[in-house]
Amino acid sequence: MTQQNQIKEEEIDPNYVCESCGFTLEERKCKLMCKRCGYFRSCSDLF
Numbered sequence: 001m002t003q004q005n006q007i008k009e010e011e012i013d014p015n016y017v018c019e020s021c022g023f024t025l026e027e028r029k030c031k032l033m034c035k036r037c038g039y040f041r042s043c044s045d046l047f
């Protein structure tokens with residue numbers, strides 16, 4: 001059995017979802033940024 005074509009979807013942490021538009025936030029150093037609406041927050045807010 002090969003698993004070559006199996007694409008594992010990354011689990012999206014709810015903390016990584018934009019509060020304003022629901023888009024996935026991108027991690028940038030210590031900030032989470034939304035590419036769609038420009039929303040961002042500091043990683044330190046999460047922990």
Ligand SMILES: [Zn+2]
Pocket residue numbers: 018019020021022023034035036037038039
């Ligand atoms: Zn957004």
